[in-house]
Amino acid sequence: MADFEGSSAGGLECYSAIQDGSFRFACYGPANYKDGDKLYCIVHLPSENKRDDFKDAVRSKLNHNHLSSPGVYFPSGIGNFGEVTFTEKADFTRATFEEGAGFEDAHFEKEANFPTGPPLRGR
Ligand SMILES: [Zn+2]
Numbered sequence: 001m002a003d004f005e006g007s008s009a010g011g012l013e014c015y016s017a018i019q020d021g022s023f024r025f026a027c028y029g030p031a032n033y034k035d036g037d038k039l040y041c042i043v044h045l046p047s048e049n050k051r052d053d054f055k056d057a058v059r060s061k062l063n064h065n066h067l068s069s070p071g072v073y074f075p076s077g078i079g080n081f082g083e084v085t086f087t088e089k090a091d092f093t094r095a096t097f098e099e100g101a102g103f104e105d106a107h108f109e110k111e112a113n114f115p116t117g118p119p120l121r122g123r
Helices: 015-019 021-026 051-063
Strands: 033-035 038-040
Touching: 015 021, 015 038
Parallel strands: none
Antiparallel strands: 033 038
16 A cells, blocks of 8 residues: 555545645646656646546536645646636646747736746747
């Protein structure tokens, strides 16, 4: 048995959450997605091929005012939060935006943290 603590409904742990415990609350759903030999939840999966499922997850998170997303990987084409109102703390620490992020006209009613440095990738 592995001895890291924590619980997840399916018994599977998102690799990002294991690497950095502070990512755990940002996980969405079970760690059913594979990248190499590592398992990820949908929002942390570092893949460009997850757009549809990922969009659903992000939409759901937004609907619940719960877009705290440290460590989240945003595939290209997703990362525009213009005109979105964040009523809770928005945390994008160490998030990766494959194609950059847009927060024009977004409203942050509480604290907001953005990635610092290289993770904001672009091509
Ligand atoms: Zn995760």
